[in-house]
Amino acid sequence: MIEGIPLPDREGPFEEGFWATLDRGELAHQHCTACGAWHFPARWRCSCKGQLEYRTVSGEAELWSWTLVHAPVLPAFAPFTPYVVGIAQLAEAANLRMVGPVLRTPGDPINAVRLEELRIGMPLRAAIIPIASDIAWPAWLIA
Numbered sequence: 375m376i377e378g379i380p381l382p383d384r385e386g387p388f389e390e391g392f393w394a395t396l397d398r399g400e401l402a403h404q405h406c407t408a409c410g411a412w413h414f415p416a417r418w419r420c421s422c423k424g425q426l427e428y429r430t431v432s433g434e435a436e437l438w439s440w441t442l443v444h445a446p447v448l449p450a451f452a453p454f455t456p457y458v459v460g461i462a463q464l465a466e467a468a469n470l471r472m473v474g475p476v477l478r479t480p481g482d483p484i485n486a487v488r489l490e491e492l493r494i495g496m497p498l499r500a501a502i503i504p505i506a507s508d509i510a511w512p513a514w515l516i517a
């Protein structure tokens with residue numbers, strides 16, 4: 375956990391299933407019951423007009439991109455600079471991409487991974503970690 379960071383808004387109209395599964399230590403995204411499309415961020419309906427339901431995903435992903443942060447967005451991140459922020463593309467669909475820390479183990483600080491360890495397309499695995507006392511978010515572990 376890093377103290378002093380803004381917390382995500384859990385009160386969105388369509389995100390309850392997302393946050394509820396994270397609270398259980400799992401990761402889920404919206405899945406269309408009509409066409410099978412996956413969606414993130416949450417939306418009220420699929421573009422095919424089908425209904426959406428939350429389905430747990432495998433947590434398997436690959437590194438789609440990353441950036442090395444030198445100038446912290448917030449003072450709370452300053453002690454960790456430079457640190458890697460990754461974009462993980464989930465195995466279920468090419469449009470399911472999530473931003474998060476890339477780590478070796480769930481307890482690593484956000485600056486534990488070095489650029490030399492990263493390559494586009496490398497396998498990652500989601501680990502649900504606490505970012506505040508009652509908020510969890512996926513970190514992406516190098517598989």
Ligand SMILES: [Zn+2]
Binds near residue numbers: 410421
């Ligand atoms: Zn659909």
